[in-house]
Amino acid sequence: MSDEKTIVCRCEEISFQTISDTVREYSCSSREVKLRTRAGMGYCGGRTCRHMIDTIVAGINQEPIADEIQLSYRPPARPLTFGVLGGMQHDNESR
Amino acid sequence: MNSFDVVVVGAGIIGCSVSYHLSKAGYSVALVEKGDIAHGTSSRCDAVALICDKKPGIDTEIGFKSIQLYKELAKEFSFDFEFSTRGSLYVCETEQELEIASGYVAEQRADGYDMKMVDQKELLEIEPYLAKDLKGGIWTEVDSTMNPYLVCFAFVEEAKKYGLKLFTHHEVKGVTKGPDGRVQSVITDRTTLHTNRVVNCAGVWAAKLGQMVGIDIPIQPRKGMVLISEKTKPVVSQKVHEFGYMLSKFEDIKYKRNVSKLVEENNIAFTIEPTEADNFLLGGHRAFKGYDISSENDVIRGIAERAIRFLPILKDISCIRAYAGIRPWVPDHLPIVSEVEEVPGFYIAGGHEGDGISMAPITGRMITQLISGEETDFNIDRLNFSRYKQLERVSS
Numbered sequence: 001m002s003d004e005k006t007i008v009c010r011c012e013e014i015s016f017q018t019i020s021d022t023v024r025e026y027s028c029s030s031r032e033v034k035l036r037t038r039a040g041m042g043y044c045g046g047r048t049c050r051h052m053i054d055t056i057v058a059g060i061n062q063e064p065i066a067d068e069i070q071l072s073y074r075p076p077a078r079p080l081t082f083g084v085l086g087g088m089q090h091d092n093e094s095r
Numbered sequence: 096m097n098s099f100d101v102v103v104v105g106a107g108i109i110g111c112s113v114s115y116h117l118s119k120a121g122y123s124v125a126l127v128e129k130g131d132i133a134h135g136t137s138s139r140c141d142a143v144a145l146i147c148d149k150k151p152g153i154d155t156e157i158g159f160k161s162i163q164l165y166k167e168l169a170k171e172f173s174f175d176f177e178f179s180t181r182g183s184l185y186v187c188e189t190e191q192e193l194e195i196a197s198g199y200v201a202e203q204r205a206d207g208y209d210m211k212m213v214d215q216k217e218l219l220e221i222e223p224y225l226a227k228d229l230k231g232g233i234w235t236e237v238d239s240t241m242n243p244y245l246v247c248f249a250f251v252e253e254a255k256k257y258g259l260k261l262f263t264h265h266e267v268k269g270v271t272k273g274p275d276g277r278v279q280s281v282i283t284d285r286t287t288l289h290t291n292r293v294v295n296c297a298g299v300w301a302a303k304l305g306q307m308v309g310i311d312i313p314i315q316p317r318k319g320m321v322l323i324s325e326k327t328k329p330v331v332s333q334k335v336h337e338f339g340y341m342l343s344k345f346e347d348i349k350y351k352r353n354v355s356k357l358v359e360e361n362n363i364a365f366t367i368e369p370t371e372a373d374n375f376l377l378g379g380h381r382a383f384k385g386y387d388i389s390s391e392n393d394v395i396r397g398i399a400e401r402a403i404r405f406l407p408i409l410k411d412i413s414c415i416r417a418y419a420g421i422r423p424w425v426p427d428h429l430p431i432v433s434e435v436e437e438v439p440g441f442y443i444a445g446g447h448e449g450d451g452i453s454m455a456p457i458t459g460r461m462i463t464q465l466i467s468g469e470e471t472d473f474n475i476d477r478l479n480f481s482r483y484k485q486l487e488r489v490s491s
Contacts, residue, residue, distance in 0.1 A: 086399030
């Protein structure tokens with residue numbers, strides 16, 4: 001990734017430069033990078049950029065990516081309207 | 096080398112504030128944390144500093160003072176934590192709720208706090224997307240909001256200027272005492288820190304640290320789930336919550352809402368707040384589930400159900416994320432800000448339940464006053480740890 005302006009997190013429009021600057025300044029984990037920059041906190045919930053962020057952070061910190069998940073996965077699996085979530089009827093269920 | 100005036104355990108909002116205030120007062124401070132900064136409750140919460148959800152008396156007094164302190168810190172700090180005073184609104188569903196709310200407001204106003212009742216028409220002028228059938232509510236202009244983890248980072252960055260040493264990814268394994276019973280050192284999985292003052296800011300994990308010095312701290316985790324909306328238009332311009340929220344927080348208020356079984360059983364009460372990023376945080380929920388922070392589908396549904404009842408516009412707005420956190424609950428809903436008599440040099444700043452962000456500045460200040468032997472801003476006899484011993488004596 002030579003172009004520092006490359007967007008890594010498309011939902012929140014966070015660039016490679018912003019992420020790498022943050023890691024260098026605070027020598028922090030991908031989780032902390034997420035909180036400080038909002039990378040991975042957008043509409044897709046980090047589904048697109050999670051691995052990229054982990055890789056950038058590991059590269060700068062000179063640490064291999066740990067086996068455990070760095071950036072957490074949160075429900076719902078895809079965005080759903082509050083109307084669907086809060087509706088009393090769920091078509092695909094018998095309850 | 097590894098010797099400090101004070102070792103603060105826990106880098107959540109309370110530990111960060113305590114570390115900042117102590118460092119600024121000239122103490123050499125080590126802040127020890129098993130994970131990252133704001134690793135636990137402080138990154139799994141919402142972030143408001145309110146007086147409208149406090150009980151009249153000391154709860155409100157220290158809450159109000161804390162908001163004033165935040166205002167000063169927001170100006171002073173070079174690190175922006177997205178503080179703003181947007182106000183907050185309580186909404187009432189029934190005449191009966193409105194009546195209880197009026198009584199509450201009268202009590203708070205008598206103590207000099209600026210809260211006022213608004214009727215149905217005013218309610219919709221303030222927040223036009225609210226359901227049209229709501230009876231009215233309470234408007235509290237002073238109530239404020241910020242970003243919960245950025246405020247932790249802000250305290251730490253400012254404290255570093257005064258020499259704070261940060262020990263993240265250090266798990267405390269033991270606290271040793273000298274022959275005189277005074278704390279002597281904090282042992283982590285990676286090092287030993289010598290000190291004769293320890294401040295327990297471990298939040299929901301405070302009891303575990305208490306056990307290490309042989310005391311029983313009655314803090315228990317109380318779970319809450321939050322749903323995050325997509326970025327959207329301003330569906331509300333401030334914190335809005337149903338008056339029933341008070342009922343879910345304090346067990347001693349006897350009033351039953353007309354709600355579904357799902358909402359009732361999961362102790363759900365509507366709350367929504369705007370963020371700087373234009374996402375909205377929705378809740379709220381209170382349950383005792385130990386240290387479990389898994390997301391529960393029923394709770395997600397209940398929160399969404401309750402949310403569209405108060406803000407029908409949310410029906411077509413997406414929920415992009417849900418998370419759960421655990422609050423440090425104590426039986427009498429007042430934080431513990433105290434030295435522990437039996438263990439000289441051991442202090443507790445914890446048990447704020449859902450008010451940690453709210454009360455962090457005043458807590459940091461008063462712990463610093465206690466350690467310096469100065470008079471505290473408020474008479475905090477009621478926040479003393481020994482109150483639980485007295486309770487035991489009464490009940491036995």
